Amino acid sequence: MNNRKFKFLSILFTLAVMLLAACSGNNNSAEPETGTKADEETKDAGVVNLYTSRHYETDDALFEQFTEETGIKVNVVKGEEDELMERLTREGEATEADVFYTADAGRLHWAKEKGLLQSIESETLEANVPENYRDIDNEWFGLTKRARVIVYAKDRVTPEDLSTYEALTEEQWKGKVLIRSSENIYNQSLVASFISLNGADAAKEWAQGIVNNMARDPEGGDRDQAKAIAAGEGDVAVMNTYYFGQMLNSEDAEEVKVAEQLGVFFPNQETNGTHVNVSGAGVTKHAKNKENAIKFLEFLSSEEAQGQFSEANYEYPVNPNVEPSELLASWGDFKAQDLNMSELGKYNADALKLMNEVEWK
C-alpha cells in the first residue's frame, strides 16, 4: 500500500519535473526574443517575431532565405487571421509580435482600425508596392495578389458567353452558377468590393441574383466548385486563380483532368475590372524589433521573393517589376478593380449582412 502511494507520488513528481522542464525550455527559446542574448553575441542580428495566417511552404522557404541573408531569425506563430488579431489586441503593449501577415486585405484594414499596426517609412516598400495595394498611411503593404475569376466548362460555354460578374445573375445562367458559402472570406471581400464600386443596393441585388441562379446550395471549398462543373452540376463557378493553379499541378491525376476541362475568364474587363484581393503585412504598433520588421517586409516585396510567390504558389506579384510565372501569364493579362484595398475591410461586415439577408448560405 505504501508502495502504491509511493508510485502515485512519484508520478506526480515526474509530472512536476516535466512541467518545469517545459517552462524552462520555453524560457530559453523566449530569451532571444527579448533581446537579452543579443548583447552576448555581437554577430546576432536579432529576431523578427511574426504572426501569420498564411500556411505555405513557399513562405517558410522565404523566411529561411531572409535569415540566411540578414542573420535575423524569424520566429513564427501560424494561426487564423481573426484569432491572431484578437491575440494581438489582448496582448496590447506587451506583445512580442513585430509583424502581422495575412491573406486578406479586409483583415489588414481591420487590424489598422483596431490600432494594431503602425505607420512605417520605407522607400523600398513604396517603390515595390503600388499605391492601391498598400494602406494610405503605410500601415500595411500588399505582397501578393489573387484574382477571383469565372471558371467555365470548355465544352458547354464559350468565353463569348461571359462578360461580367453582373451578367451571371441573368436568366440564361439560372441553375448553373457555382459559388461557395457566404462564410467564405473571399466571397465577403468580393461583395464588399461591389458595395464600394456600385453601392449597397446594387451589391444586394447582385447577391440576390446569384442566389437565384445557384446550381446548388453552397458547399465545400473553391476546388469543389470546379469539380462540380466537371460533374455537370453547373456550368460556371466563381473561384480564385490560386486554387485553379493548385489543381492544374495536383498530385492527383483526376484533379488535373478536371482542371483541364475548365477555362479561366477574367470578368468585367470592359467595365470596372476583375476583383483582386491581396495578402499583405504590417508592422505591429508595439513592435519590439521594428527595424528588423521593416527589413523583413522589404525583403518580401523584393523582386526575388515576389518571383517565388508567383512561381511556387500561383499568386500574382504586386511588384510591377516582376513578371507573373508562366502559368499565370498563360491565362492572360487582366485589368483589376481600381479600388484601394482598404475598402474591402470597410465593407466586409455590410457584405456579410446583406448576403445573410438574401439567404446566401
Place this chain on the structure above:
Amino acid sequence: MKAIRFFRLHLNVWSIMSIIFTLLIISPTLSIFIQIFEKPNENWYHIQEFLLKNYIQNTLVIVFFTGFFSVMIGVSLAWLVTAYRFPLRNFFKWGLILPLAIPPYIGAYTYHGILNYTGVVQATLRNQFDIKANHAYFDIMNIPGAIFIFTIFLYPYVYIITRAYLEQQSASLVENARLLGSGPVQLFFRVIMPISRTAIVGGVSLVVLEVLNDYGVVSYFGIQVFTTAIFQAWFGMSDVASAIKLAGILMAIVFAILFLEKVLRGRKKYSYSNAKVRPLEPISLSREKTAVLFVYTALIFTIGFVIPFVQLFQWMLLTFEKVASEEFLTLIFNSVYVSLIAASLIMVIALVIGNFTRLSDGAWAKAVSRITVLGYSIPGAVIAIGVLTFFLWIDRQLKGVYHAMGIEAPIILSLSIIMLLFAYVSRFLAIGFNPIDSGFDKIGRSFTEASRLLGIPLTRTFFKVDLPMIRGAVFGGFTLAFIEVMKELPLTLLLQPFNFYTLATKAFQYANDERIYEAALASMLIILISGVSIFIFHKVLEKENR
C-alpha cells in the same frame, strides 16, 4: 457551533483542492459567461433576425440524430462484444474504439475526398465502367452527411464507457433475465439499456458536446449551425463581443441541461455492494446469428476506421516525398509530449474532484462536478480567448516578480507552453472526468465507509481502497484525454508559443488550404499514435481483469 462542525466535517485536503482546481478551471470560462449580460449592439439584432432561428434548428437536428445513432451503435456494440462469442471478438474489443483516433474534420475531408467527383468511387465508375452517375448521389456535404461523420467518429465515447460498465456490472442481472425467459431483444431494451443509463449518458453527453463545439466539419460542409453564428460574428463582422455572448448563451443552455440530468437522476444508485464482481461470461450463438453479428461489427469498424485509414494512406504515399521532412520528428515529439503532460494533469484533477463529489452529499458538490464539463460545450477558439485573457492578467500581476528576477519581457507565461497546457486541461477535464465519475458511481461508497469505520484516514483510504478499484476507469480516462489533446486544434492554433507546432496544426495548415493530400501524413501520424495508445490501454485493462 454548527458552522464549526460543518467545516470540521467538510474541510479537508480533498475539498480544498477541489475548490482550487475548480476555480482555476472556470476562471477563463467565467469571463465568457459574464458577457451574456453585456448590452447587445446592432450586429446582435442582425444575428437574431437572420441567423439564429435556422441555425438553432440545424443544430438541434444534428445533435439529436447524432446522439441517437451514437447510442444505438455504441450500446449495441458494447453489448454484443460483452455478451457473445464471435470471430475476432478480442480484436474488436479495442478495434471498435479506433474511429476515435480520427479527428472528425479529417474524417469529413477524407470521406468527401473518397466520394467527390475526382474521388476514387466516382473516378472508378467513370474510368473503368464508363458510368457517369449523378454527382448528387455521392454528396455528403449536407446535414445527413454531417450526422454520419459525427456518429461514425464519435460513437466510441458511448461504446467505451458502456462496455466498461456492462463487463463488470451486468452478470447477475443478465443471467436472471435469461432465466426468466427474456429473449435477446427484450433483454437489450428492457435490461441493458436501463441499467447502463449512467454510462450511456456519460458517453452521449461527450458526443453531444463535441458536436456542439465543432466548427471544422460544419464549416467545410457549408452547414449553418450555432457555432457558425459565433464565427460569423467574430470573423465576418469582427465583433468578438457578440461572438463571446453567443458562446456564453450556448454554455448556459448546456449547463442547464447537464445539471437537470444530474438532478433528475437524483439519488438513484446503481452501484453494487458486493465485494465480488463477477464479469459476464460471453455465450455462443448459432452459426447464422454469429455471422450476422460479425458482419455488423465488421461493417461499423470498416466504415469508421478501415476506409478512411486506407484512403489517407494512399494520399500519404502520393505526397510523401513532397511533404516528409525531419520536421515531423519534432512534431511527433511535441504532440506526444503535451498530450502526456496534459492527460496526466487531467487525471489527477479529475480524481480529486471525482472523489470529493462522491463523498459529499451537498447539491453544490454536484454542481462543482458539472462545472468541469462547461469548457467542453463551446468552440475551442472562444475558450482560448478566455485562457489568454486570464494568463495576460497573471502576467501583469507578476510584473514585479519578473522584474526582480531580472527579466525585462512583460509577458512570460502567456508566451509559454504552460498557457497551452492549462487550456488543454480546462477544456478536456470533462473527458477524463466522466469515466472517473461513472467509475466511482459503480463502486459506490460502502467500501470507503467500511474503511473509514476501521479508522483509516480519508486520503489513505483513497489510495488503499478507492484508487485500485477504479484503476480501469483511470486508464480509460487517461487514454481518452491523451487522444483528445493529440487531436486538438483550435486551442493550439490560438495559444501556441512561437515556433511550436503539433501534428494537428501541421495537418490543418494543409487541409485549411484545401490540400488534403498533403495533410495526409500528419493525419496518419495522429491516428497511428492514438491507435497505439488505445491498444496499450486495452492491454493494460486485460491484465487488470485477469
